[in-house]
Amino acid sequence: MQNFIAQHQSRLAKNFMRNVSRLGDWTEHFALGITLLAIAWWRGNKKWTRIFLSMLLAFALAGAAARVVKIASGRARPSVKTEEVWSGLKFSSNYNAFPSGHTAASAAFFAVLLLANWRIGLACLPIPILIGFSRMYVAAHYLSDVVCAAILGILCAILVEHFLRRQIENRTSKIAN
Known part of the structure; x- marks a missing residue:
């Protein structure tokens, strides 16, 4: 895949992909999630408030999990010329390739939406x-x-969707009893 990408690079595509990559930063997803959560809460829509809260929780969990695995794996990024051997914990961002935190967090964020409403997701x-x-x-x-x-x-x-659904079911059953 790296060879294919290297052979098909252009300045326009590279600039576009840099901007797309920035959209995967935690600040953009967090700002979107908080904004949607605030709107749903302000409108009194409990269903969407729960969905947007779940999106933020899954996003945070995936980001934290990816960070732990990154440090433990110490895998060098493709741009770093090094031997492919594990040489201990690495805190340098040059050695934090596996897994992609941007992708993990974004996948978690939007997977909750897909589970909650497949059309929008x-x-x-x-x-x-x-x-x-x-x-x-x-x-x-x-x-x-x-x-x-x-x-x-x-x-x-x-995991987040299952946990929150279970919490809601427990709360509902306590109210019914």
Whole structure:
């Protein structure tokens, strides 16, 4: 994949992918999530308030999990010329390639939306896919970093959705009794 991307680079595409990659930063997703959460809460819509809160929780969980794995794996980014061996914990961002935090967080954020409302979630699905591709295009990650990050994000979304659904069911059953 890296060779294919290297052979098909252009200045316009590289600038576009850098901007897409920035959209995967935690601040953009967090700002969107907080804004949507505030609007849903202000309008009194409990369903969407829960969904947007779940999106933020899954996003945070995936980001934290990805960070822990990054430090533990110490995998060098494609732009770093080094031997492919594990040499201990690495705190340098040059050695924090696996998994892609941008992709994990974005996949978790939008996977919750897909689980809650498949039509809206499906429409938003290109966002984490494009963010993952952009991370490879700018030579920040390998394909395996992005794929594993997407899986991590989806698992975090399922975990958060399951936990919150269980909390709501417990609260509902206590009220009914």
